[in-house]
Amino acid sequence: xxxxxxxxxxxxxxxxxxxxxxxxxxxxxxxxxxxxxxxxxxxxxxxxxxxxxxxxxxxxxxxxxxxxxxxxxxxxxxxxxxxxxxxxxxxxxxxxxxxxxxxxxxxxxxxxxxxxxxxxxxxxxxxxxxxxxxxxxxxxxxxxxxxxxxxxxxxxxxxxxxxxxxxxxxxxxxxxxxxxxxxxxxxxxxxxxxxxxxxxxxxxxxxxxxxxxxxxxxxxxxxxxxxxxxxxxxxxxxxxxxxxxxxxxxxxxxxxxxxxxxxxxxxxxxxxxxxxxxxxxxxxxxxxxxxxxxxxxxxxxxxxxxxxxxxxxxxxxxxxxxxxxxxxxxxxxxxxxxxxxxxxxxxxxxxxxxxxxxxxxxxxxxxxxxxxxxxxxxxxxxxxxxxxxxxxxxxxxxxxxxxxxxxxxxxxxxxxxxxxxxxxxxxxxxxxxxxx
Numbered sequence: 001x002x003x004x005x006x007x008x009x010x011x012x013x014x015x016x017x018x019x020x021x022x023x024x025x026x027x028x029x030x031x032x033x034x035x036x037x038x039x040x041x042x043x044x045x046x047x048x049x050x051x052x053x054x055x056x057x058x059x060x061x062x063x064x065x066x067x068x069x070x071x072x073x074x075x076x077x078x079x080x081x082x083x084x085x086x087x088x089x090x091x092x093x094x095x096x097x098x099x100x101x102x103x104x105x106x107x108x109x110x111x112x113x114x115x116x117x118x119x120x121x122x123x124x125x126x127x128x129x130x131x132x133x134x135x136x137x138x139x140x141x142x143x144x145x146x147x148x149x150x151x152x153x154x155x156x157x158x159x160x161x162x163x164x165x166x167x168x169x170x171x172x173x174x175x176x177x178x179x180x181x182x183x184x185x186x187x188x189x190x191x192x193x194x195x196x197x198x199x200x201x202x203x204x205x206x207x208x209x210x211x212x213x214x215x216x217x218x219x220x221x222x223x224x225x226x227x228x229x230x231x232x233x234x235x236x237x238x239x240x241x242x243x244x245x246x247x248x249x250x251x252x253x254x255x256x257x258x259x260x261x262x263x264x265x266x267x268x269x270x271x272x273x274x275x276x277x278x279x280x281x282x283x284x285x286x287x288x289x290x291x292x293x294x295x296x297x298x299x300x301x302x303x304x305x306x307x308x309x310x311x312x313x314x315x316x317x318x319x320x321x322x323x324x325x326x327x328x329x330x331x332x333x334x335x336x337x338x339x340x341x342x343x344x345x346x347x348x349x350x351x352x353x354x355x356x357x358x359x360x361x362x363x364x365x366x367x368x369x370x371x372x373x374x375x376x377x378x379x380x381x382x383x384x385x386x387x388x389x390x391x392x393x394x395x396x397x398x399x400x401x402x403x404x405x406x407x408x409x410x411x412x413x414x415x416x417x418x419x420x421x422x423x424x425x426x427x428x429x430x431x432x433x434x435x436x
Contacts, residue, residue, distance in 0.1 A: 002208030002248045004387055006360070008348075008394055010170040013162055013203050014040070017150065017169070020205075024051050024152045026236055028058045029218045031111075031149040033362075035062040036165035038081050038091040039194075044164055045097055049104035057230070058106045059222060062164075065112040066144060067094045074316050075167055080196050083184060091165075109225050111145040115255075121223055130224055132256035143255055145221065145376040146369070148203065148362050149214055154235035157211035159361050159378055160203035161349045167199040168347070174198040176402045180314070180344045200346040202395070204360040210248045210380060211235065217250070217378060247383040253363065253374050262363045262379050263288065263370045269353045270296050273303060278352045278396045280308040282315065282345070283364040285323035286371075290330065297334040307331065308399050311340035320366060332408055339403035349379075350395055357381065358388045 007013045021028060021044070028051060035041055052058045070077050070092055081087040089096075098108045115137045119130035137143050150158040162168035172194045175183055180197035188195035206214070212235060223229055251261040263286075270277060270292040277296065284290075284307065297305050315321040331338050351359040361379025363369045369377055382388075404410075 002206055002210045004248065004382060004384070005205040006202065006387065006390055006394065007160075007205060008202045009173065009200060010162070010168055010198060011173040013201075014169040014171060016205060017158065017203070018044075018047060020150075020152050020156050021047050021051065024056045026056060026153045026233055027151070028056055029149070029151040029215065029222075030059070030164075031061040031145065031147050031218050031221055032164050033063055033144065033146050033148065034067045034075070034163035034165060035060070035094055035097075036067060036077055036091045036163075037089065037094050037097040038077065038087060038166045039084070040166045040169045041091070041094070041097065041164050044169075045101055045106075048106050049101065052105035059218075059227065059230075060101065060106060060108045061111050061145065061218075061221060061225060062094070062098075062108070063112050063144060064094055064098065064110045068092050075165070076197070076316065077165065077167070080166065080184070083188060084195055085188075107227065109222065109227050111221075111225055113225055115143065117226075119224055121229060123223075126220055126223055129220060129256065132258075133224070133254065136255040136257065143375055145225075146362050147217075147221075147376055147378040149218055149378060150203075151211060151215045151218055154215050154233060155207060155211055157206045157214040158203045159206075159214065159380055160201070161347050161362060162201040162203050166194070166196045167345075168201050170194055170196065170198055174200075174344060176200070176343060176398075178343055198344060200341065200344045200348065200399075202348045202350060202360075204380065206248070206380070208248075210250070213250050214378075217252070221376070248380050251359070251361065251363075251379040251381050253369065253377045255374055255376070260370055260374060262359075262361070262377060265359065265379075265381055266351070266365070266370075267292050269351070269357060269359070273353045274300065275354045276304040276306075276352070278306045278308075278392060279365070280346060280348045280350045280395060280399065281365045282310050282347050282349075283317065283320040283324065283366040284309055285320065285327065286365050286367055286369075289365050289370070290327045293336060294330050294334045297336050301335060305336040306339065306396060306400070307336060308339045308341055308346065308396065308403060310346055311342050311404065314341070314343070314345040316345055323366075328406055329411055332406065332411070338406040339400055340406065341399055341403050343402060346399065348395065350391060352388045352391050352396070355392060356385050356388050357383055358391050
């Protein structure tokens with residue numbers, strides 16, 4: 001049996017995460033894509049340093065280069081922090097923070113690595129995994145470890161969409177009915193804290209056997225990225241919070257010779273749904289997912305299908321926005337409800353099927369996450385009615401209040417816009433190489 005707690009938005013995630021990190025007695029393991037040197041990143045780093053001073057083994061995986069880029073496209077981190085008069089440095093330059101953390105006894109490894117290197121470890125399974133990755137990856141820089149995993153004492157774990165930074169984690173909740181930049185400007189003019197434009201995101205907190213699986217995959221990635229092997233200790237007993245859930249298991253996608261478990265589970269769940277499908281994702285344009293949704297709704301007209309996607313003014317990636325809007329006409333013709341979240345960028349990667357099954361994790365529904373030549377992603381598939389209903393109530397039903405539902409009339413405004421099936425540079429490069 002496992003426990004799960006869905007934490008929606010930074011003001012709910014951050015207090016729980018800080019509380020759990022503060023309670024650590026043995027180990028803290030963090031695998032994160034982006035770790036910004038902004039007030040939130042520095043707050044978490046300072047807590048990790050205090051725990052390291054207490055004797056807790058703290059290990060952190062992060063991508064230095066992609067953090068420095070903001071991410072492969074743009075999180076607007078630099079502009080947002082220039083908006084904060086208290087921040088005087090480049091928040092995307094995380095190297096000084098990594099150096100400081102290492103000086104405090106925290107082990108830090110950059111996940112932007114050479115995948116061709118030979119991994120020499122005694123564990124034959126890990127050597128085999130490294131060889132599969134080495135044989136699959138064509139261009140190192142086109143693959144990222146996009147997972148967001150936190151494991152504390154081997155017994156408390158997190159996964160979801162949020163990185164470590166002020167867009168994702170914060171103390172003051174945002175106003176969903178007010179434009180993010182307008183809200184940030186108002187806070188700055190009033191001299192209030194956190195004058196940032198905040199994202200709508202989530203992490204899910206777990207206890208139970210599923211956390212041991214999260215720890216196993218952190219361990220593999222730690223070794224493969226060059227970290228020293230360590231003895232995995234028996235999980236400590238966590239403080240119980242959240243509801244028991246019946247069943248949970250990991251869904252992985254990694255650049256190896258295995259099937260993409262996330263793609264398969266999404267397609268399987270869409271095909272099997274008989275009552276409802278809800279998907280909220282910032283980058284939904286993989287053609288197999290699009291086709292499956294249209295087929296499901298067309299063949300079962302009573303099936304309720306709601307998609308909550310970013311609006312054009314908020315999406316951090318105009319390439320992805322164009323690509324996913326390419327499918328709107330097909331969705332509307334099939335009877336699928338397409339909603340665009342208006343005032344903040346919604347970065348959640350969440351799905352619920354038939355009010356019973358839910359998917360939580362880091363995977364975008366685009367080509368770089370769902371194809372064979374793919375990034376490192378991790379999701380948890382859960383069979384539990386109570387958690388699914390909570391997700392529908394707190395995310396779907398709440399978010400629809402702040403969305404625009406698209407109609408055929410709205411599609412007329414697309415004339416003259418560059419609406420194409422896929423336009424992000426990495427996918428175009430892979431297509432040109434005939435990898436996809």
